[in-house]
Amino acid sequence: MSDNLNFVKKLRISGLRPTKQRIKICEILFGGKDTFHFSINELSKIISQKTNEKISLATIYNTVHAFLSKGYIKQIAVNSEQNYYDTNTTDHHHFYDEDKNQLIDIHDNEVEPVKINRKIPGKKIKSIEVLVKVQNN
């Protein structure tokens, strides 16, 4: 439960009240060793599996948005059917397995830095994302 204290701290620091629901979602998202990828739908299922009390869908959306804007998680563009989020907020790229509908991290040492030899006047680069779509052989 020392984790929970960390989550309370984490939430408080970013100005979010540490409610039961937010702490539970923190546990799920940040309590494991690995980062992970999820859609709202998947998160919602995990919550109802691991929790006795239900968390309303509206709260799940609110919390994901709050965590997004506080930089706890980031959004990944795959396609418009599935809206994915990633608990790994560092710059990194992804494989997308079209058969399993699953994202896989590509670590920095697994890809050469992407070099763009062009600038858009008046604009600055906010992020560079590579998405490698893969499918069964």
Added chain:
Amino acid sequence: MSDNLNFVKKLRISGLRPTKQRIKICEILFGGKDTFHFSINELSKIISQKTNEKISLATIYNTVHAFLSKGYIKQIAVNSEQNYYDTNTTDHHHFYDEDKNQLIDIHDNEVEPVKINRKIPGKKIKSIEVLVKVQNN
């Protein structure tokens, strides 16, 4: 109008009947010199501006899907709010201007080839897409 004959041919070759609606959408998508990027919503607006008769939304969706599956256009993942399509189906990457909500092609000579030093067992790479998000300075 020689263009129209080409569109009729193009449609017929891929097994699509050259209907009035499909030809009109071909004109809009492939009649100009440049390739372009569009959402269903934007295409729908352009159609109603440039056309006297209306084309039903369902037909616009059907046609875009048909053109997608025939390889006339391709889909671009930007975010889940906007579903974008591109008339340039060759492999290339994009800037996404977050202020104007606009895609800009990155040509092959403007980017170093992306090298991924990792393979997923049993999977083959279908596409590699780079999305460079930019915003105002």
Added chain:
DNA sequence: TAATACTTTAGAATAGTTATAATCTACGCA
């Protein structure tokens, strides 16, 4: 020209997401 298979269409249905307003809860202050 007639038969038929393919298309288009309006509107219904669905899915994902956001808004609303009532109830509840965390937290600062007395």
Added chain:
DNA sequence: TGCGTAGATTATAACTATTCTAAAGTATTA
């Protein structure tokens, strides 16, 4: 410790994008 208040949660309504349906229309082939 208890109160008041701002912030949070909730069920449900509303909204938006997309897909489905089935009826009417059109291109094609014989």
